[in-house]
Amino acid sequence: MSTYKVKxxxxxxxxxxxxxxxxxxxxxxxxxxxxxxxxxxEILLTSFGACxxxxxxxxxxxxxxxxxxxxxxxxxxxxxxxVSADDNRYKFTExxxxxxxxxxxxxxxIKQFLADVARKCPxxxxxxxxxxxxxxxxxxxx
Numbered sequence: 001m002s003t004y005k006v007k008x009x010x011x012x013x014x015x016x017x018x019x020x021x022x023x024x025x026x027x028x029x030x031x032x033x034x035x036x037x038x039x040x041x042e043i044l045l046t047s048f049g050a051c052x053x054x055x056x057x058x059x060x061x062x063x064x065x066x067x068x069x070x071x072x073x074x075x076x077x078x079x080x081x082x083v084s085a086d087d088n089r090y091k092f093t094e095x096x097x098x099x100x101x102x103x104x105x106x107x108x109x110i111k112q113f114l115a116d117v118a119r120k121c122p123x124x125x126x127x128x129x130x131x132x133x134x135x136x137x138x139x140x141x142x
Contacts, residue, residue, distance in 0.1 A: 044127075045074045045095065051123035052099065056113075059120065065113055069102035095127065 008019040014033035017040075019026050027037035038046065049072040060067035076095040080088045099117075101110055118124055 041076070041078055041092070044092075045076055048072075048095070048097070048121075048123045048127060049074050051121045052097070052117060055121045056099075056101075056117045059113070059117055063113075065109075066103045066105050067101065067113075069100070071100045073098045073100070092127075 004021070006019055006021040008017050008028075010016075011018050013036070015030045016034055016036055017028040019028060026043070028040055028043060029035055029037040030039050052072050053070050056067060056070045059065065060070075074095065074097040076092040078090060079093050081091055081093050083089045083091075099114055101114070103110060105113070
């Protein structure tokens with residue numbers, strides 16, 4: 001098991017948030033605010049696409065699978081959904097994606113390869129099968 005750590009900090013500008021890890025930074029925002037970055041749900045979809053591409057690249061390398069190019073078109077429907085009795089929550093109700101593959105492999109081999117990518121992609125697994133969230137108390141800053 002690996003543990004990853006990130007920090008997200010609300011900036012003083014609009015709804016902007018700066019987040020980072022290992023010396024890398026990313027800016028989140030909302031279109032109705034200062035629109036200086038993608039919003040969190042767009043970044044979630046982007047993370048899924050990036051994970052698919054990285055997983056495909058590594059899997060192709062290990063299998064000597066002909067993968068000359070790979071990208072994913074992704075869209076998701078965000079709305080309210082009943083998650084339990086009288087509990088409506090905003091969440092993605094459906095995420096649709098279409099991988100694009102440039103390869104001389106057979107259609108059947110590409111289908112199997114993409115199924116393996118889906119099975120091995122940690123972001124897809126997290127979204128598809130859920131994750132336990134634990135709030136570890138809080139820190140009151142002065």
